[in-house]
Amino acid sequence: MVAVGADVYVFGNRAMGTLKEERFLQHLFEIQKFRVDVATLSATWEAVKYNAPSMIAGRLGHGTAVLADGRIVCYGGKDVGINSTRYYNDVIVFDPKTLDVTYHPEERDQSASRAYFALAAAGSRLFLNGGCAFAVDGQTMTVMSKSSPLRLLDLTRAVPPRSSRWRDIKFDHVKPINAARLDHSATSPRPPVTPVGLLKRKRSATDSPEAPQKPLKRLDVTTRPGGGGGVATADGDMK
Structure with a gap:
C-alpha cells in the first residue's frame, strides 16, 4: 500500500x-x-x-x-x-x-x-x-x-x-549486521530539510529605549543525518 x-x-x-x-x-x-x-x-x-x-x-x-x-x-x-x-x-x-x-x-x-x-x-x-x-x-x-x-x-x-x-x-569494514528476517519493512529517508528564517535580537539592559535595533540575524536551522540540528543565536553562534 x-x-x-x-x-x-x-x-x-x-x-x-x-x-x-x-x-x-x-x-x-x-x-x-x-x-x-x-x-x-x-x-x-x-x-x-x-x-x-x-x-x-x-x-x-x-x-x-x-x-x-x-x-x-x-x-x-x-x-x-x-x-x-x-x-x-x-x-x-x-x-x-x-x-x-x-x-x-x-x-x-x-x-x-x-x-x-x-x-x-x-x-x-x-x-x-x-x-x-x-x-x-x-x-x-x-x-x-x-x-x-x-x-x-x-x-x-x-x-x-x-x-x-x-x-x-557489499559493506566494507562493517561487521555482519544482518540477521535473516521476513515480514518487516523498510523506508527511504527524506532529504535533509533546511528551514530558514530570522531571529530577532532582544534588547539588553544597557540599551537605550531610543537606540535603534541592531540588524536582525539570520536564523539557519539544518537537520543533519541522525536527527541532529543547529540553531543560530542572535550572535550567530550554533547551539
Missing part, C-alpha cells in the same frame, strides 16, 4: 476461503485505489482498470514502492495457499497518470524470487532486504538475505542477457 497525492493504491489480490483451501477472488493482478476527500469528508474505493501488455498473475506477500517520478513499482510475492510453492521475481511498474503498466517478466535468478520482504525506493533504484521462499527441494521455506543486508535494482540500468537484475550491496 502506497500513497501518491490524495490517492492510496493497494496492489495485489484479495483472498477468500479457509486457510487450507485459500484462493483468490480473481486470478489476475488487481490494483485498487482509495481516495479521501477532506472537503466532503468522504472516502471511496475503486478498482483501477490498468493497461498491461500481457496478463499478470495475482499474488500476495509482494512489495510496493514509489519512484521519484511518481510511478509505483510492485515486486515479487507468491501465489495463494498455505502450501503454494510459487514465488515470483517479476517487476510491475504502474503509472497512476496514464494507468499504463510496464511489465518485466521473471528472470532465471530464482534466488530473487521471494515474498514478505522489505522494499524501499530511492530515485530509480529499489532496495530489497529479507523475505522468504522455498528451498531447492520445494519443501522447506527459507528466510532470505543472510549473506548481504541489501540487494539493489536500478530500473535505468541495462541488464545483460542471462544476468540477474539484482546486485548484492
Whole structure:
C-alpha cells in the first residue's frame, strides 16, 4: 500500500476461503485505489482498470514502492495457499497518470524470487532486504538475505542477457549486521530539510529605549543525518 497525492493504491489480490483451501477472488493482478476527500469528508474505493501488455498473475506477500517520478513499482510475492510453492521475481511498474503498466517478466535468478520482504525506493533504484521462499527441494521455506543486508535494482540500468537484475550491496569494514528476517519493512529517508528564517535580537539592559535595533540575524536551522540540528543565536553562534 502506497500513497501518491490524495490517492492510496493497494496492489495485489484479495483472498477468500479457509486457510487450507485459500484462493483468490480473481486470478489476475488487481490494483485498487482509495481516495479521501477532506472537503466532503468522504472516502471511496475503486478498482483501477490498468493497461498491461500481457496478463499478470495475482499474488500476495509482494512489495510496493514509489519512484521519484511518481510511478509505483510492485515486486515479487507468491501465489495463494498455505502450501503454494510459487514465488515470483517479476517487476510491475504502474503509472497512476496514464494507468499504463510496464511489465518485466521473471528472470532465471530464482534466488530473487521471494515474498514478505522489505522494499524501499530511492530515485530509480529499489532496495530489497529479507523475505522468504522455498528451498531447492520445494519443501522447506527459507528466510532470505543472510549473506548481504541489501540487494539493489536500478530500473535505468541495462541488464545483460542471462544476468540477474539484482546486485548484492557489499559493506566494507562493517561487521555482519544482518540477521535473516521476513515480514518487516523498510523506508527511504527524506532529504535533509533546511528551514530558514530570522531571529530577532532582544534588547539588553544597557540599551537605550531610543537606540535603534541592531540588524536582525539570520536564523539557519539544518537537520543533519541522525536527527541532529543547529540553531543560530542572535550572535550567530550554533547551539
